Amino acid sequence: MGVKGIFQCRRCGHRFRARAGGGFNFRLFRCEDCDRTVVVGNPIWPDMPGTGDPVPEKCEYCGGRMRDDIPPMCRKCRSRDVELVVTEMLYD
Ligand SMILES: [Zn+2]
Numbered sequence: 001m002g003v004k005g006i007f008q009c010r011r012c013g014h015r016f017r018a019r020a021g022g023g024f025n026f027r028l029f030r031c032e033d034c035d036r037t038v039v040v041g042n043p044i045w046p047d048m049p050g051t052g053d054p055v056p057e058k059c060e061y062c063g064g065r066m067r068d069d070i071p072p073m074c075r076k077c078r079s080r081d082v083e084l085v086v087t088e089m090l091y092d
């Protein structure tokens, strides 16, 4: 289940809007370095090659590593010690 909402940084208190997590038919990757996000569709039939989107390995902007298991990054101090304070939308 993915979520979109307002996150607050535990380090500097900055609030920002972001989304996190993937869903039933997609995964949300984010760059370790610049926090750029990429949505990748999951294969509809996992055994069938060629379905679904290729999983990104590198951020196309900065070359950083793409991961789908990290929380959003604070835009101000670049900490990932953040918590969701307002949920605006849940989606699969
Ligand atoms: Zn990047």
Ligand SMILES: [Zn+2]
Binding pocket: 009, 010, 011, 012, 013, 014, 074, 075, 076, 077, 078, 079
């Ligand atoms: Zn911060």
